[in-house]
Amino acid sequence: MELISPNREYMEAFQRFYNDYANNDVANAEYYLEGVQNFERYIQTLNDESNGVNLKEDYVPCHHYWLVNPEKEIIGVIRVRHNIETPFLALEGGHIGYDVAPNFRGQGHGTTMLKLALPKACQLGIHKALITADEDNIASRTVIERNGGQLDKIVQGIVFPYPIARYWVECCGAKP
Template sequence: MVTTEALDRLTLRPLRAADEAVALAAHAELADEDFHFLLHLDGTVFADYLATLERMRLGRGLSPTQVPETFLAAFIDDDLVGRVSIRHALSEQLLRVGGHIGYAVRPQFRRRGIATAILRQSLAVAGEMGIERALVTCDDSNVGSIATIERGGGMLDRSEEVMVQHKLRYWIPTASLGAGGP
């Protein structure tokens, strides 16, 4: 069970070599849902994967369609409970679908407030990067993510183009996180 005290211990940090087994297990769990827990995983050894994440964070060697992004794992104590990717800028594609922040929670940790805690901390990181309003998108059928984003202060963008794709786009001011946050 995840308690309020446990949520207060949630930390976002880069993956480390020692996290390989649990990170790959999380990746396999979400693959069953057609979701990639580990972004840009291309079959390389884990140490090379970690180097790719650092290169992407620094914006080095990116293709014209890629933007710098920071990938952080969410831990409560020693448990890997989720992850987040924070894009430093928006490409045309990310402006439509994806946004600045993309998060995931492992199935066994869902419905416990973890996604809200991840989003809250991610918004603070995005604000530190100079992002004043973060775009967060989700499927229009993902009730849990909709609730998480709205609890985080998300304001629905009702543009027709997005609604046709069955995606919802929310803008969240990162400055709204003053003392106490959403």
Template sequence: MKDLFLVEPNKIYQKSFENYALAYKKTNDKHYFNKYKKALENFQDYLSDLHNYSEVKDLPQGEVITSTFWLIDKKDVVGVVRIRHQEIECAGHIGYDISPDCRNRGYGFQILKLALENAIKIGIEDVILTCNINNTASKKIIEKNNGKLLGTIFDEEENEYLYKYSITLINN
């Protein structure tokens, strides 16, 4: 775990990221595969989209600035984290996922820990996170990173109940 780090998405990891996306296809996880399939169709356009989301440039109406990072273990992409510069209702500031091929190995804890360090640099003092109430792994990851449960909310768009957490990064 000492060789883990976050990088901004880039061409150096193209083959590894393509394998990452295909792992979701292999497990029939349509939600995440659809999120990443553009990388398989046109990697450069995919990178451009991520770059544009990290700036105010060409940001679609109603979207917030989002910095995306890839969790790298040695030379492989094992996770993706998105840090939204503003809280989004039912999604919070941070969303992350770990490759289906790499789960239950401690990567989830590490990706959130590293993302929190980046959130401080962005200027976020109190991070809001959510997870499906049935997602025990994510619940444990958030709580292990000092997440304090704020309560339960209902996401009408996804038709699911979520736990809502806060992690205070800066003590006043």
């Protein structure tokens, strides 16, 4: 398993990743729809976000990575935001967000993906990352806790109006 930057070589793998969402997690498939509608533009948008270029309103620079296996399947995606200097990110979004493809959930890939991303966050100057999960998302909370996450508190979300668990995770002591 390795984290890679999104790139054009994975167009077919991304289509399979999206189809997995479309067939098994319809509520979250829309987050990846742009990638199948215009893959070239999608990759450019992700690269622009990494460089802080052409950001949408209330967006911050953000590195995107794909967790791929030896078969070159996209197992999951993880986003490392360079800062949390917006009200949404500071309260409920956090520095790092991730998704594991439905067919690969429950196999420890989220834990691996976050472990690999923490040193990348450190390289961006993030020593402690805020990572959040829905309070009732035990799988995601377990991923965070297995990577040393310390529960800060449960807050009521504003953009997503339900209880959210906020964790702080040391980034610079993590080894990939």
